[in-house]
Amino acid sequence: MDNGDIACDGYHKYKEDVKLMAETGLRAFRFSISWSRLILNGRGSINPKGLQFYKNFIQELVRHGIEPHVTLYHYDHPQYLEDDYGGWINRRIIKDFTAYADVCFREFGRYVKFWTTINEANIFTIGGYNDGNSPPGRCSFPGRNCLLGNSSTETYIVGHNLLLAHASVSRLFKQKYKDIQGGSVGFSLYAFDFTPSTSSKDDEIATQRANDFYLGWMLEPVIYGHYPDAMKKTVGSRLPVFSEEESEQVKGSSDFIETIHYLTASVTKNEMNPSLSRITDFNSDLGVSINSSFFSEGQVCWFSMGYGRHPGVYKAALWQSPVYILENGKIMKQDLELQQKDTPRIEYLEAYIGAVLKAVSHDYM
Numbered sequence: 001m002d003n004g005d006i007a008c009d010g011y012h013k014y015k016e017d018v019k020l021m022a023e024t025g026l027r028a029f030r031f032s033i034s035w036s037r038l039i040l041n042g043r044g045s046i047n048p049k050g051l052q053f054y055k056n057f058i059q060e061l062v063r064h065g066i067e068p069h070v071t072l073y074h075y076d077h078p079q080y081l082e083d084d085y086g087g088w089i090n091r092r093i094i095k096d097f098t099a100y101a102d103v104c105f106r107e108f109g110r111y112v113k114f115w116t117t118i119n120e121a122n123i124f125t126i127g128g129y130n131d132g133n134s135p136p137g138r139c140s141f142p143g144r145n146c147l148l149g150n151s152s153t154e155t156y157i158v159g160h161n162l163l164l165a166h167a168s169v170s171r172l173f174k175q176k177y178k179d180i181q182g183g184s185v186g187f188s189l190y191a192f193d194f195t196p197s198t199s200s201k202d203d204e205i206a207t208q209r210a211n212d213f214y215l216g217w218m219l220e221p222v223i224y225g226h227y228p229d230a231m232k233k234t235v236g237s238r239l240p241v242f243s244e245e246e247s248e249q250v251k252g253s254s255d256f257i258e259t260i261h262y263l264t265a266s267v268t269k270n271e272m273n274p275s276l277s278r279i280t281d282f283n284s285d286l287g288v289s290i291n292s293s294f295f296s297e298g299q300v301c302w303f304s305m306g307y308g309r310h311p312g313v314y315k316a317a318l319w320q321s322p323v324y325i326l327e328n329g330k331i332m333k334q335d336l337e338l339q340q341k342d343t344p345r346i347e348y349l350e351a352y353i354g355a356v357l358k359a360v361s362h363d364y365m
Helices: 012-025 048-063 079-084 092-108 121-131 154-176 201-224 229-238 244-250 284-285 315-320 337-338 344-361
Strands: 028-032 067-074 114-117 182-188 194-195 256-260 261-269 287-295 302-304 309-311 323-326
Touching: 012 048, 048 067, 048 092, 048 302, 079 092, 092 154, 092 256, 114 154, 121 154, 121 182, 121 201, 121 284, 121 315, 154 182, 154 194, 182 201, 194 201, 201 229, 201 244, 201 284, 201 287, 229 284, 244 261
Parallel strands: 028 067, 067 114, 114 182, 182 256, 194 261, 256 323
Antiparallel strands: 261 287, 302 309
């Protein structure tokens, strides 16, 4: 429960860190640039110390043969923009975020060829604006210490603005930098491995619904330019609408899809009555019960999206773009036995990577 001012002190120890990466044999490293560190107030002048740090760090990676994968937004935006107009609940942030991305492309694009606009767009939105348990902590539930927010509407407004900001940045990159620098721009989602808790038709439908709300919400717009029908029907007028021009901008705006996943989840039909909670929000709109747990060894994330089952993401998305796994791992108790012999995680990673290989070779089709 401390602050993050020092943390693992990568600001001062980056050369040591990169050396350790190289000794480990890493060929790629994914990290995030802090908008506030680069542009203190979110717009205007650039912080020279922040700029120099990222240049030094990226060049250190490249010198050691490590490919930098850069995430532009990982849950943190300048406090000034939050105070000025509410951050992501206001469409004004699209212009400011695009200008920030422009600085990153211009200053770091010589060495960076893989750009992620938004980290875990779906979970950031739900946690920050529906449940209120992650930054910026907005919600409308009593007892959750949220001073501001509206869980019924802001969740969908923010999700919409994230997609438009991603599309704006992607368009900027293609128009101004891609031909000169090469490289590509993608979008990151947190993914569950949803499976029906029983063999009933109701739970099968509930699983499809969970996939629509957690994945289709962000993924269908970047592939098809519109939200899933299940969301449009349930959320109604609280779900923003893409104009024809916006739909065309968002559609096809990701050169690749990135997935972050640690959890498998069983799904049960559960039609929540909003009148009982007195608040209509993402969870009541979803209308299913989800029981999650960490992956067991060898599991690969699957999604049943009406296109057949296929590891990683929508089957259709795999045909259109590459898929990168940004995060995955096994939670372990940090005891003396683990320090001496880290066998469980070695076995987990070996089994997991082996399962990914089978998925790539279509053995799971």
